[in-house]
Amino acid sequence: MAELTPFALKDAPTLIEAAFPAQKISYEAQKERKAGPGQTLTSLGSYWKGRKPLILVRSIVLGALLPQTxxxxxxxxxxxxxxxxxxxxxxxxxxxxxxxxxxxxxxGIQLHNPWDYFSHNTKIIDANFNEVDALQFPIDSDSLGLKLRWRRDIDEKEKLAIYLQYLEAIDGYEAKA
Structure with a gap:
């Protein structure tokens, strides 16, 4: 078992000194600030004057506590x-x-067998368009007249994998969040 040494990290540099994702934190803090009624402690009204976004405070405390490796x-x-x-x-x-x-x-994503995850209805009846099951993503479902929805038998882990694949294809944190 590892032995704890008091004050071993007393003079060690912290994470906030070297790497701090200021843009991401700023975006999240701004999003929290604009949440309106979803903000914490807004019910205190005029009594609580100096409310800072919770995400900002959490990030500063965590960045100050984590040591650099x-x-x-x-x-x-x-x-x-x-x-x-x-x-x-x-x-x-x-x-x-x-x-x-x-x-x-x-x-947004490449998916070779999308009908394992999604079901569809056709909005437009077209005799020439009977090969829906052969389609692969990416497609523009609106222009093809398809209404897509998640299949009911898909569990959250499979959905999460598709969401993750979609988010990985997006550039920029603001667009992802």
């Missing part, structure tokens, strides 16, 4: 995972909110 990229990856800024956390957030429509997924 020498690998800034790995440190930043761990920090983003703990804060919920990584792709897996964003995919879980999108899954819970159901914020990405199946038609957006159909346009």
């Amino acid at each position: 020498g690998d800034n990229e790995k440190d930043l990856e761990v920090f983003e995972m703990l804060m919920g800024f990584d792709s897996v956390s964003l995919a879980k957030r999108a899954l819970i909110k159901n914020s990405i429509k199946p038609s957006e997924i159909a346009e």
Whole structure:
């Protein structure tokens, strides 16, 4: 068992000194600030004057507590995972909110057998368009007259994998979040 040494990290540099994702934190703090009634402590009204976004405070405290390991990229990856800024956390957030429509997924990712995950209805009756089952993503479902929805027998792990694949294809944190 590892032995604890008091004050072993007293003078060690912290993560916030070397790697701090300021743009991501700023975006999340701004999103929290604009949440309106969803903000914490708004019921205290005029009594609570100096409310800071909780995500900002959490990130500063966590960044000040985590030590540097020498690998800034790995440190930043761990920090983003703990804060919920990584792709897996964003995919879980999108899954819970159901914020990405199946038609957006159909346009954004490569999927060779999409009908394992999605079911469809055709909006337009067309005698020439009977090969829907042969289609592969990416497709523009609206122009083809398809209404896509998740299959009911798909569990959340499979949906999460599709959400993650979709988010990996998007550039920029603001677009992902």
